[in-house]
Amino acid sequence: MHAYESEFREPLINGLDKNYTKITDDLVAPTERITPLWLIATLITGAGAAFFVFCLTWTVWFGIGTWGLNKTIGWAWDITNFVWWIGIGHAGTLISAILLLFRQRFRTGINRAAEAMTIFAVICAGMFPIFHMGRVWDAPFIFPIPNTRGPVWVNFNSPLLWDVFAISTYFSVSLLFWYSGLMPDFGTIRDRAKGKTRKWIYNILSFGWQGTAKQWQRFEALCLVLAGLSTPLVLSVHTIVSFDFATSVIPGWHTTIFPPYFVAGAIFSGFAMVETLMLISRKMFSLEDYITINHIESMNKIIVLTGSIVGIAYLTELFIAWYSGFLYEQFAFYNRILGKYFWAYAIMMTCNVVTPQFYWIKSIRRNLYWTFALSIFVNIGMWFERFVIIVTSLADDYLPSSWNYFSPTWVDWGIYLGSISVFLFLFLLFSRFFPTIAIAEVKSIFRIASEVSKVARAKEAQSATASTGGFVGLQSIGPLDKDAKN
Amino acid sequence: MESNKFVVGLWDHEEVYLHAIGHIRKKGIAIYESLTPFPVHGLENALGYRDTRLHTTAFIFGATGTTLALTFMTWVMTYNYPLNVGGKPYWPLPSFIPITFELTVLFSAWGMTLTYLVRNKLWPGRVPRIFDKRTTDDRFALVFDAEQLTEAQKNEIKSLCTSEGAVEVKDKVFAENEGL
Structure with a gap:
């Protein structure tokens, strides 16, 4: 059987x-009450989200000059944050799609929240390139829409345009995947609802789900195909993000190792963020029985694997820079390690290469405090990875007279910290009103695991x-x- | 005409439920609907449902996306507004691949999901018939159409369900066009 x-x-x-009843009770419970802790956290992050909107308004009103960008360093925190957020999103798709194809049962405890993270992270990511355009009202023209100038179309040769297609496809397909899984669970909440309004709202959210055998049969077909589609999709997204750099002619960017290196880094940082959030929410909503130490250890194993891939990629990059005999490439890497941004490089190396190696030790893999601390280190390290790649490569370019240093302004800080607030704010709303754990999927492994x-x-x-x-x-x-x- | 009178049997263990379906179908009794809180493996076989053809729609929509992306980019770059971008070819097939791939996935995913919603009759605001509230919680239900059944036939179905391990058997009558 x-x-x-x-x-x-x-x-x-x-x-x-x-038993099944208890699982429903436990997993729906967070949506049925407000805890003071949740309220405080939501208010604080909500204020942060409002500040994010304020800083973006400031940017649009006064222009991109309010950021710390200069003539030499035209891309800095904006693109760093963009790549960082996109990377964070990748773990959600990995958990829901790739682990589904590999029939990993531990995904059922964490997939819903991780998919939600994907969506919120992509929302945050999208803000940066859009507002970096300056004239944000022209943003729709990044799509090939008919216009009265010829029509002049977008440049299909440009990786930046590929990015537009990759990110928007990624966002909308993730949303479909997430929401189609949510419908049955909204049905569960609806059928338990006491009040009429609550029943009405959750019925709308559930699209009138019943759970007939035919619905479930189609549901499983849909999940499997969406997983099959999302797997190459998620790999393509960060590959294409890396093309933004790899197809350029800037030393330090122009490397063929970027696609696999970016994908591994994305999964690495994504899992770290999943852990940071899950460790908090399992405590906040008492879900310890469903997100077990076993789940956390499994994620830590993925972190040590992808972290080691990232480490090898860093070293390979260094080796190839030396081995190529290409003066400018060698200079770019020398500059990264010993130049004016040496501290960023050191933080990146420590957080991304050394930190995950602790997970070879089983007692650390299974320790919540270590896991939480190390996941924060990885989040920081992966932000610095993007900063190092983007800013140090641009800062000292071909012309020494234009060498420059990037310092963020308060608007840069506000938008960056604000985007973290937006992310947490959306996640808190999600975990209060939506089932954070896939109820039906957890029930489906009950007899087995x-x-x-x-x-x-x-x-x-x-x-x-x-x-x-x-x-x-x-x-x-x-x-x-x-x-x-x- | 839609039926309004039903007999509902409820089980609390999916394996007993699956066996019961086999035995009930062997007796020649038609099952109107089967409701479970999660996808039960082997349920569609037990009920004699054929495979879903939803996978095929994903392929058809995906192929549409591929074709659309390639033809559109070709039309733009070679016919509608040929533009010299750094001396590169007017028809650079390799640079079309990323967008072609993305549009394939986009069309396939959206097409399949919309087909899924249409075929499953799911839309925001739909008011479904709930035969028992616990079928989304901890009960596995079989629903029998009782519109045409005599009292004796109903009782036969009920006692059959009970002997097959149903924990509860009941009548469910909806008002005309009533849901939820």
Whole structure:
């Protein structure tokens, strides 16, 4: 009846009191009450989001001159933040699409929140290039829309245009994937709703979901195909983002290693952000039984893998710069390590290459405090990676007389910190009104991977060996890993 | 005409439920609807549903996106407004690939999702018929159309459900065109 599940695997749903009713109760509970902590956090981040809007208005009103950009460094924090946010979004798609194709059951506990993160991160990311245009009202012309100037079309040879298509496709497909998964869970909330208004609102959100066998059959087909589409999509998005740099003729940017290196870095930073947020929200909404240490350890394993890929990419880049014998490339890298931005390079190397290596140690992988601290380090490190690539390569260009230094203004700071507030604000709203964990998907692994079912199967196996008398095999060791008690 | 009278059987374990469906169908009793809180593996086989053709729509929409992207960019760059960009070719196929790929995915995903919504009759504001509120929580339901059934036939279905492990069996009557 069941898919095969090794008894040595730790349960993904903890607690011996769990059944379908309890799962619904636990997972819908956060949407049914307001906690003071949530309210305070929402108000603070809401104020930050308002400041973000203020700084953007300031930018539009007074122009891009309010940013710290200069003639030499025409791209700085804006594009750094853009790439950083896009990268953060990647973990959501990885969890929901790639782990679905690989049939990783641990995805069910974290996919919903990670997908929401993807959407909010892409919203934040999109703001930067749009407002960097200056005349933001001309933004629609980044799309090939008919116009009265010829018509002059967009340049299909430009990676910046590919980016427009990549990011907008990525945003809308992620939204579809996320929302189609949400409909059944909105149905669950609707059917529990006490008040009439609440029922009405959640019925609209659920699109009138019933959960008939045919609906579920189509639902599974949809999820599988969307996962199949999103997998190459997510890889293409950061590949195309890296083309913005790789196809240019700036030393330090013009490298063929960029696409895989950017994709690995994106997944790396995305998982770090998922951990930062999940560690907070599992505590805030008491979801410890559904987002277990096992989930966190699995994510830490992905972080150490992608972090090591990023580390190798940094070293390869250095080696190739030396090996190429190309003076300008060598200068760019010498400048990164020992130039005026050496501190940024040092932060990047420490946070991205050294930090994840701690996860080779199992006790650190399974420690919440370490995980939280290291995830913050990775977030910082990955921001500096983009800063190093973008700003240090531009600062000392071909012409020494135009060498320059970038210092952010208060508007730069406001927009950057504001975008973090917007992200957290949206995430807080999401976790209050939407089911943060995919209820139906968690139920679908209940018979396979919950502690309840594992204990039941172990008892069955024990009584079977007792009655046959002879064979005492692997099953007598017991169903659970000894560290699984957490 | 839409039926308004139903018999609803509720189960609390999906394996018992799947067995029950097999036995009930063998007796020749038509199942009107089957409702579960999550996708139960093997349910569509037990009910004798054929495979969904939704996958095919994804392919058709995807192919539309591919064609549209390639023809549009070709038309713009070679016919409508040929523009010399740094001496590059007027028809640079390799630089068309990223946008072609993205539009393929975009059309495929949107086309498939919209088809899914239409086929599943899902739209914001739709008022569905809820046979039992717990079918989105912890109960697996079988619904039988009771419009044409006599009292004796209803009782037969009910006792069959109970003997197949249903934890609850009940009548459900909707007013004309009533939902929720």
